[in-house]
Amino acid sequence: MIEPPDESPSPCLCEADALPPSDQHAQQYAAVRNAHETELLEDYVELIGDLIEHQGEARSADIAQRMGVSQATVSKMVARLKGLGLVASKPYRSLFLTERGEEMAAMSRQRHAIVLRFLRALGISDDTARIDAEGMEHHVSEETLAAMQRFSQQRESS
Amino acid sequence: MIEPPDESPSPCLCEADALPPSDQHAQQYAAVRNAHETELLEDYVELIGDLIEHQGEARSADIAQRMGVSQATVSKMVARLKGLGLVASKPYRSLFLTERGEEMAAMSRQRHAIVLRFLRALGISDDTARIDAEGMEHHVSEETLAAMQRFSQQRESS
DNA sequence: CAATACAGTTAGCCTTTGCTAAGTTATTTT
DNA sequence: AAAATAACTTAGCAAAGGCTAACTGTATTG
Ligand SMILES: [Mn+2]
Ligand SMILES: [Mn+2]
Ligand SMILES: [Mn+2]
Ligand SMILES: [Mn+2]
Numbered sequence: 001m002i003e004p005p006d007e008s009p010s011p012c013l014c015e016a017d018a019l020p021p022s023d024q025h026a027q028q029y030a031a032v033r034n035a036h037e038t039e040l041l042e043d044y045v046e047l048i049g050d051l052i053e054h055q056g057e058a059r060s061a062d063i064a065q066r067m068g069v070s071q072a073t074v075s076k077m078v079a080r081l082k083g084l085g086l087v088a089s090k091p092y093r094s095l096f097l098t099e100r101g102e103e104m105a106a107m108s109r110q111r112h113a114i115v116l117r118f119l120r121a122l123g124i125s126d127d128t129a130r131i132d133a134e135g136m137e138h139h140v141s142e143e144t145l146a147a148m149q150r151f152s153q154q155r156e157s158s
Numbered sequence: 159m160i161e162p163p164d165e166s167p168s169p170c171l172c173e174a175d176a177l178p179p180s181d182q183h184a185q186q187y188a189a190v191r192n193a194h195e196t197e198l199l200e201d202y203v204e205l206i207g208d209l210i211e212h213q214g215e216a217r218s219a220d221i222a223q224r225m226g227v228s229q230a231t232v233s234k235m236v237a238r239l240k241g242l243g244l245v246a247s248k249p250y251r252s253l254f255l256t257e258r259g260e261e262m263a264a265m266s267r268q269r270h271a272i273v274l275r276f277l278r279a280l281g282i283s284d285d286t287a288r289i290d291a292e293g294m295e296h297h298v299s300e301e302t303l304a305a306m307q308r309f310s311q312q313r314e315s316s
Numbered sequence: 317c318a319a320t321a322c323a324g325t326t327a328g329c330c331t332t333t334g335c336t337a338a339g340t341t342a343t344t345t346t
Numbered sequence: 347a348a349a350a351t352a353a354c355t356t357a358g359c360a361a362a363g364g365c366t367a368a369c370t371g372t373a374t375t376g
Contacts, residue, residue: 017271018212019208019209019212019213019224020288022220022223024285024288025224026223026224026225026226027226027289028288028289028292029201029224029225029227029292030226031289031292031293032292032293033363033364035293036194036332037332040332040333043187050177051177054176054177055177059353059354060353060354060355061352061353061354062180065180065184066177066180066183066184066187067184067187068184068185068187068188069187069333069334069335070334070335070336071353071354071355072334072335072336072337072354072355072356072357073333073334073335074354075354075355075356076332076333076334076355076356077332077333079355080332091340091341091354092340092341092342092353092354092355093342093354113175119302122302122305122306122309123305124299124301124302124305125301127182128299128301128302129302130182130186131185131186131189131299132297132298132299132302134186134187134189134190134297135189135190135193135296135297136294136297136298138293139290139292139293139297140290140294141282141286141289141290143282143283143286144277144280144282144286144287144290147280147281147282148280151280191333191334194333194362195362198362198363217323217324218323218324218325219322219323219324227363227364227365228364228365228366229323229324229325230324230325230326230327230364230365230366230367231363231364231365232324233324233325233326234325234326234362234363234364235362235363238362238363249324249325249371250323250324250325250370250371250372251324
């Protein structure tokens, strides 16, 4: 790379939108990679909790169907969840959440609900809101979550 | 599973929030899996485009630093991008976007900008807005994008 | 123009998240 | 109680996305 001639006669008002400093930039991507590590775990425990609540029990076959994934995939994921101490079960029997699993499920469910409500308050159609919420929920900070809540509340009381 | 006694004397007003039909539910997760397939490709081409625009060229070392990832990881990813016809380069030289790469970069950049502007309009602090936008951008439908744009515009003209 | 420093590549490893095919266990039906 | 069906598990494969260590090529500079 040739050394740039160090020109800047005008202070460059044109600057479209400079790149952020590279350490900050790197932090953005790191946060996303981080979210990706727990995303699927959260969706699983949330779903397992919902199934227990709404159907009385959480079975692999139901999870597979609702996630749109093979039973083998669910089996493997459940093994991981058990290893992490989030889920408990005996072979060939239905699934339960551990204490820690319940906590994670509760947090995920709440966050999911806030994002979904927000999108609806924004005027998004139901199907789209559900789809977008399923992905967005894992990338929303506490700060943004709080703002979403304020917004929905205000929008609904009018 | 024991057959439930088929009781529902009261029409159950309590129903917290029933599960969606399972095919719709599966579609939600499928959409997320889908987004995950292109997410990183989008971030790479967007970054390469930005580096070319702001620094004159896109070098692996810069990408690695900005992504917070090793050079080896960038090398492998670039090979994939070349295979997909999004990036062109000769060994040991800096990177260029193909026609298709430019298109993808433009779309990604625009979407990213809309989401970031929206979060700022919502009152989110700059650092947090940047982090959240980096993840959310890949999970936002056209419909939601349009709503975000309307909202920012309206919020800014006041 | 050598020597050194910097940039880029390659090989080999790991984890996650998906799949199919084949085997087991549990439940339901006859 | 046997047979048939449904549910679950296991084994083995692949792609994506990360890493480190070792190597190769390019640029700087004494
Ligand atoms: Mn969720
Ligand atoms: Mn989700
Ligand atoms: Mn982006
Ligand atoms: Mn991004």
